[in-house]
Amino acid sequence: MQLTLDGITKRVGSETWLHEMSLSPQPGAVTVLLGATRAGKTSLMRVMAGLDVPSSGKVLVDGTDVTGQPVRQRNVAMVYQQFINYPSLTVRQNIASPLKLRGEKNIDQQVRALAEKLHIEMFLDRLPAELSGGQQQRVALARALAKNAPLMLLDEPLVNLDYKLREELREELTQVFRSSDATVIYATTEPGEALLLGGYTAVLDRGRLLQYGPAPEVFHFPKTIDVARAYSDPPMNFVQASPTAGGVQLPGMGVLPLALRDGVVAGQQAVTLGLRASSLRLQAQEGDQILHGKVLLAEISGSDTYVHVSSEIGEIVAQAPGVHHFNIGDDLTLYFSPASAFIFSASGDLVLAPSQTKGA
Numbered sequence: 001m002q003l004t005l006d007g008i009t010k011r012v013g014s015e016t017w018l019h020e021m022s023l024s025p026q027p028g029a030v031t032v033l034l035g036a037t038r039a040g041k042t043s044l045m046r047v048m049a050g051l052d053v054p055s056s057g058k059v060l061v062d063g064t065d066v067t068g069q070p071v072r073q074r075n076v077a078m079v080y081q082q083f084i085n086y087p088s089l090t091v092r093q094n095i096a097s098p099l100k101l102r103g104e105k106n107i108d109q110q111v112r113a114l115a116e117k118l119h120i121e122m123f124l125d126r127l128p129a130e131l132s133g134g135q136q137q138r139v140a141l142a143r144a145l146a147k148n149a150p151l152m153l154l155d156e157p158l159v160n161l162d163y164k165l166r167e168e169l170r171e172e173l174t175q176v177f178r179s180s181d182a183t184v185i186y187a188t189t190e191p192g193e194a195l196l197l198g199g200y201t202a203v204l205d206r207g208r209l210l211q212y213g214p215a216p217e218v219f220h221f222p223k224t225i226d227v228a229r230a231y232s233d234p235p236m237n238f239v240q241a242s243p244t245a246g247g248v249q250l251p252g253m254g255v256l257p258l259a260l261r262d263g264v265v266a267g268q269q270a271v272t273l274g275l276r277a278s279s280l281r282l283q284a285q286e287g288d289q290i291l292h293g294k295v296l297l298a299e300i301s302g303s304d305t306y307v308h309v310s311s312e313i314g315e316i317v318a319q320a321p322g323v324h325h326f327n328i329g330d331d332l333t334l335y336f337s338p339a340s341a342f343i344f345s346a347s348g349d350l351v352l353a354p355s356q357t358k359g360a
Contacts, residue, residue, distance in 0.1 A: 001062060001150035001183050002027050003048060008057030010043050010207075017043045020057070021209040023202060025185060030177050030199030032215065033187040035230060040207040041187040045153050048185060050074045077144040077182075079154045083136035085128040091115070091139050092124040098147040114142040117176060134165040145176065154186045158193075163302075170196055191233040195219060203227050225348040228274055234306055236342070237275045237316040248273060248343065252312030256289060256338050260352060271351065274342035277306065279354075280318035280334045288335040291316070298326040309334065 003025055010018035018040050025031040033041040046052040047059060050071040059067045066074065085094050095111045104110065115121040118138040128136050137157060144152060158166045174197055177184050186197060194201050194215055201219070202212040203226075211218050211227045222228035228236050241248040247258040248271060256273070280291070293311030300306075305324040308317050309332055318334055326332065343352035 002060075003151060003183060004060040004063075005044075005047070005054075006058040006060060008047060008054040008059065010047060010052065011055040017207050018047070018054070019208045022057075023209060023212060025183055025202075026200050027183050028181050030184040030186055030197050031212075032194040032197055032199065032201045033185060033204055034189075034191065034194045034201050035204035036189055038206070039204040039230075041204055042155055043207070044204070045078075045155055045185060045187060048151070049076050049078060049153055075147075075149045075151070077147040077149040077152045079137075079140050079144050079152075079157045081156045081159050083128070083133060083140055083160075085136060085139050085143070087128055090125050090127060091120060091131070094128065094139055095124075095142045095146050098143060102148075110146065114145055117145075118142050118172060134161050134169065137161065137169065141173070141176075145180070148182075150182055152180075152182045152184045154184065156187050156189070159189075174198070191219075191231045194231070201231070203230050205230060221350065221353050222342075223350055225272060225274070225344045228342060228344070228350075232276055234277045234317050234319060237277065237280075239273045239275070239313045239316075240270050241273045241343075242270055247338070250313050253289070253291075256341065258338055258341060258343065258352060260343065269346035271346065272344040272348070274344060275316070275336060275340060277317045277319035279336050279340035280316065281336065282318075282320050282324070282334065284335045285337065288337055291334040291336070293332055293334065295326045295328055295330040295332050297328065298324070300324075307332065 005021065005023045007020055007022055008018060009016065009020050033044060035041055047054050050069055053068050058065050092111055095114055096107050099107045099110055112121060115124055118141055120135055120138045120142065123131055123135060128139060158169055161169065170193060188194060198215055200213065201215040203210045203218060205226050211223045219231050222231055239250060241250050243260060244255055247255045249255055250273065291311045291313065293309040295307060296310050297308040298305060300323055303322065305320045305322065306317060307320060307326060308315065340354050342354065345351050
């Protein structure tokens with residue numbers, strides 16, 4: 001199924017919730033809507049589903065204009081943040097409900113297959129209230145899959161689960177989506193989730209579509225600073241710099257050797273250097289630049305340690321694999337390769353990405 005949004009907008013009162021945008025998600029693949037809270041993800045999904053009518057523009061399905069066609073007339077499956085199940089029906093009955101509506105045969109067999117896929121087959125005769133949050137969300141997902149709709153919309157379905165459950169379900173969903181022919185639209189605020197789910201990513205910010213493309217391409221080649229900011233967790237480190245002969249001049253440091261191109265000329269307007277936290281290392285490699293600083297804060301999250309450092313180029317965050325212990329005020333030396341640098345123009349557009357970077 002080819003879903004196409006053609007120049008849609010959404011205004012509510014005096015507020016514009018969706019600025020004019022056009023988007024054609026890749027059929028039969030996962031498209032992740034990535035953006036912070038109030039970026040427009042839910043508003044966009046409601047227009048896709050037919051729950052809301054756009055203020056302008058058209059919604060097309062396989063070339064047919066369905067703008068204004070209500071959701072009950074469309075073949076769409078939706079999963080929300082909340083665990084929405086029929087409370088008086090067992091898990092088995094919840095999953096079976098869309099199959100019965102279609103008059104399917106071998107319903108019990110299909111229900112068990114879906115339950116096994118989401119690891120809830122042992123709960124088939126329980127009521128939703130007897131399950132944990134993660135188990136209830138699995139039931140909602142199984143029921144959505146049972147609908148076998150060509151368009152599946154998932155609005156931050158894992159946000160209300162704890163970290164361990166999110167990791168577990170995210171991995172399961174990746175496998176489920178790969179075996180499905182549906183066009184999947186998945187909303188999240190987490191850049192890591194967008195990368196793990198793969199497929200395509202549409203980056204949204206305050207109701208605007210900033211970039212759409214294959215997830216690795218958008219991650220490695222963010223068109224603007226706003227895209228880079230949205231697609232980095234922890235946030236990318238940004239430093240003002242000046243183009244100069246042989247590279248860029250960083251404050252408090254020497255020249256970072258970069259082969260600038262695309263019209264960036266020494267002596268012109270300032271540029272912005274971007275460094276992902278994972279690019280800053282505790283151990284040196286050949287050709288590295290050196291940063292000296294003091295520890296402001298260190299926090300362990302999962303298997304990584306995030307270190308906030310006051311350095312000669314400003315306050316930065318480094319992501320160090322493994323568990324490390326630092327005291328506030330400790331001297332710390334960090335290392336990074338010039339080849340890991342992003343360069344953005346004075347207007348915020350990408351000029352140089354790491355895979356394009358070469359020492360001068």
